[in-house]
Amino acid sequence: MPVPASAAHLTRAQIDALGAELDDLRARTVADLGERDRDYLQRVVRAQRGLEFAGRALLFAGFLPPAWVGGTTALALSKILDNMEIGHNVMHGQYDFLQDPAFQGTTFEWDTACPGDSWRHSHNHRHHTFTNIVGEDRDIGYAVIRIDEGKPWKPKDLGNPIYALLLATFFQYGVMLHDLEVENLAKGRTSWADTAELRKDMARKLGSQTLKDYVLWPLLTGPSAPLTFAANATANLARNLWSFTIIFCGHFPDGVATFTAEEAADESRGGWYLRQLLGSANLEGGPLFHVMSGNLSHQIEHHLFPDIPAHRYPEMAVEVREICERYGLPYNTGGLAKQFGSVVSKIVRFALPWSRSEPGSGPLPAADDGVAEVELAA
């Protein structure tokens, strides 16, 4: 298995040892799961449901500007918590061990347009199994944005920044349509008929979300209906922009590696860990920032341990960083401004045909001397 330059100094045995160390960290954390995790989840759920209730209630007085602003903010925060720290993580099966039917990964539904089942397929299966393999992982640029040189340039890529802006604005619908694989439908690789079941699910979920946010709650507030409608749209928009920002910072800042299918073929457990490690990037911030990002600010730990409760990532990150240092591996992290700035710059650069990745990114041939060290952009 050839590896990117940033890991080319590792021997096969070292990669296996890396895998064993990460397996051990995982096993120790799993053995410790219990009441603490349930209490944490309960606290977040309580906060989310409380914010949602407060938001909906305040909007009955939405004709008063402070109530409108307060209601909209509470609702936006509720949707962010619901989608990120609760929905995304529960649907990974992180809380399956609680055996609580309300928090089972296989049945949970979240407050967004994308049906849970379709997400479980496009995200848990495609993205987490084939992470950053160009051509397999459709999360690379969400199949509409060119963000890697492994994807050949086409004239339509000149619209990259506009596509990104549209995707960010309508992110919940983008995530919903993701599993349809529109690009494959257009090229005739999949047939429209194959997606009948999926489209039915999407229509059902989209209908239920639209009915709730844009018809029933506005009507319930009587004369304030247009204000409630606007508040709900604003809350959805705020969640869209925030989740787009966090998610794009997880895999697309400079220095994150992508892989070819050959590189990932026959990879060992350690090799899989290595790909997850090199293919993800973290965000630095305070505890509240981590919660509001659904702990996807620890994208590296999330990709190494996708089914471990995400609030454990900050403490696991200490060990992961230390392991990375010992093995001479890059640990891509930075503040939101730095990482998102890097993503925006890539979206703009890759609109152009002569764009190149920064060193350390993209599929690179293994260095022949086997001791190549690649410095990350600071």
Add this chain to the structure above:
Amino acid sequence: MARFAPPTLLRRALASDLVDRLTAPHGIDRYLELVHPTWTVREVRAEVVHARRQTPGTVTLVLRPNDAWSGFVAGQHVVVGVEIDGVVHDRCFSLAGSPHDPDGLLELTVKANPAGRVSRHLVEHAEPGLVVRLSPARGDFVLPSAAERTASGDHLVLLSGGSGITPVLSMLRSLVDERHAGPVTFVHYALTADDLCYRREVEDLVDALPGARLLIGLTDAPGEGDLDGFFGLEHLAQITEAPERAQVHLCGPTPLMASVEAVFAELGLADSVHLERFGPPPIDPTIDVGDGAVSFARSGTAAPSVGTILETAEAAGLTPAFGCRRGICGTCTTTKASGRVRDIVTGELSAADAAPIRLCTSIACGEVVVEL
């Protein structure tokens, strides 16, 4: 002391379609339970109002279900969900009370099983105020209705051993509440007189029924009970002179149930025995279990088959959720991605891909992949 709860009319409104749509995708129960765990309007929750320890190692719980509960028939069981150290554990228990209880209270008696986490937890820790989850009542082991009993005029034999008394006690209580006048014999086996829970109550109930009598069998205390030793033809002769007129409702340890079934089968009366099993069902020896292998897709492990898929998973170090371990409650239902499995209770073969199976009663026939 009655706790404040939303009035019934409000609860009905909360259970409406409109509220469901307003609270999509989570549903109103996910909000109400945060105010108080028994306020759910669709999911059944029950609060312990009494916890009585009548014999060592047992606890009798009296529960007040919320109004999502829709009643039961004497003899049925429920899946009780108990939270222990943050994790919800489901187990089946028979309801021991009468379905005609004027306050709508439920009763169950739990015997601590040394290897059982839930039963030990309840026996040691259950106190008034504890809230548990309940499934709707389930099971075909039920008391015939008053109309059926009058029509047949059969001799009802309620036969139990040990903690198997609960469903037949429910039947006896129900008969008293329904003023049943036909012939009834209540037979209960225990090791010694000290192990008899409910003795007083059973005596009073039998006295209250005009056609009823009680026979106590003590297997470890010769001469102290009405019947000595284990069930056999001699015991049957004491229970009834006309076995062909008897309808036996039976619940107890596997050996007791096996001997009752054998005696009645010998007499050509196998259809007269109705029983409730607890403990794993016997595995059909004609099913080949030797060559199976199970891959657990989500955890990335695989193991050769050792009994049921649930047992195989546990042997492989996994901890799938389970309830009754006998194919009833559905707690362990998991998607089988591919392969063929046979259900050891029904004998059915499942060959379809992406089919839900009960891990506790499914045995792998060849290579099987499950989403676990």
